[in-house]
Amino acid sequence: MTELRIEGLSKRFGTYLALDDVSITIPNGKFVCLLGPSGCGKTTLLRLIAGLETPSEGRILVGGTDLSAVPSHKRGMGMVFQSLALFPHLDVAENIAYPLAIRGTDRATRQATAARLLDLVKLPGMGGRRIHQLSGGQRQRVAIARGLAIDPKVFLLDEPLSALDAGLREHMQIELRQIQQSLGVTTVVVTHDQKEALTMADLVIVMKDGKVQQAGTPMEIYHAPANAFVADFIGNTNLMPCRWDGQAIEVLGHRLAPAEGDRIAAAPGLAQLSVRPEHVEIAAPGTGFAAEITFIRDLGESVHFVTRCGAQVITAQVAPGARPPFGVGDAVSLSFRPGKRVVLA
């Protein structure tokens, strides 16, 4: 079993603390996304797992074995780098079989493995091509195939899809996830793209300033964010300062009684209320929050009404079929759907 355990891992670069006492357990065969803004320590964590950096404190265990004393080239991991790091002096098949060549595998096995992996990444018969003859998406596939050549214990990917354009990226996310599921390899992907994380991952680990903010399934992270940072980083949300007094939520001059399904993740006192745009209802002026529409963004698939409620900007999202007949400058009344409100520290 290749469960990946990280225990109290810290990394200092001089006085800068890049990773601060991180502990995670990744079960065998799971697909994990390390998600966070740049500088949050996610790449450092990946490089520590790969053995490209030495931890300042803590341990990394794969299948129960402590990797502290194991150098990078003996860890038996597969890795896809952000720049892909394909070798231009080797052809596609030689690139893919490079880890096997290093291990002294015979030529026939190397060729068979390269051919099998090329089929897996949907590039059959491309083994003889040179790297510079491939498109960006094809290079991406070759890098993935190369990372899988030795049946790695853990498959690591550092922002693997960031160089692709949007359409191809979404396509590759699905394909990468399917490849991972068919092989059942424990996989860790670093990304700053929350959609990518939600598309691919069994487990999303949201990081900020070298600390884990929340670890959970994509839907836990989306619907039950642990704090305001996670709520804001995953998907769009309206964050409003509020006061939770143990009985009701005081926000923008209104008192809201918590309903079934509302989450209160803060001690009584000053807090933040998070309501996703799709849970903000917009109606003609009435008893809700009085607001004024400042901008309408029609994306075809959905319509966003950007409104101003005093100094607070609140966005409401509605389906195009249910678009209310309001225009910019109209006064409206907003309400937050009961059961979809989250109070965060």
Next chain:
Amino acid sequence: MTHLAEPETAVPRWIALWPALMLGLFFLVPFGIMLSVSVAHRVEGGFFEPGFEWASYIRFLTPFFGRVLAVSLGISLAAAAICVVLAFPFTVFLASMSRSVQTRVLVVLLSVLSLSEVIIGFSLSTLLSQTAGIGNLFAAIGLIDAPRAYTPSLFALLTGLCYLGFPFAVLVLYAPVSRLDPEIVEAARVMGASAARAFFGVVVPLQRGALTGAFILVFVFTLGSYLLPQLLGRPGHWTLSVHITDQAIYQANLPFAAAMSVFLMLVALALVGLASLAGRDRGAA
């Protein structure tokens, strides 16, 4: 529109005429004169008169000058090889240092370029001499019994040529080596390559073009050296350049000197062509 506009460039095309004119005037014309002198008739005890004869070239085909040519090329090839073998690991190491250290080291290397061949030659001949050289140091610490001279010798000559060529080799290698994606080496490491294997299996092949460039530059550069072989080498190490000078200035045999120069240039061109052919990146097409 049937007329295809010429692609617009930032610099007008005619500007290339200027260097072309200068090259023609100061390189091709003198080279033509040298060619014509090389086939001119030598007047014994005098100078030369215009003519067309192969006498100078035929004289060149003697075992003596064949050996001189072999020595010249051998010394330059050896110096180029030593320089590249020293400069490459040095440059890889340099590129891994911080920016400010890199700048300082490069400034020191550039300042070495300001030293003339004369200064380098005399410094080395002093440093390797019996009376004031490192032989005294070796004797003092008991490595050898009595101080001895290490010059003139092939070792002294190669040391001098490498001192001259090393900064050039580093400067040629520096840009491509510092552009090398560090993830390439890391990728090789994660995939199981030891540090040495990653270096020889990935870094060296990727830098083949730059290594060839550095090799050719040092080779051509040391081929023209005529002071160091006289200062630091024995007469047996005299290079073709020394003999050309000897013939042109002391023997007053300009046709023969010109013929040797033409020949040296052709051989050098052939070697450079061969080397760049061998160093061509298979991936670039």
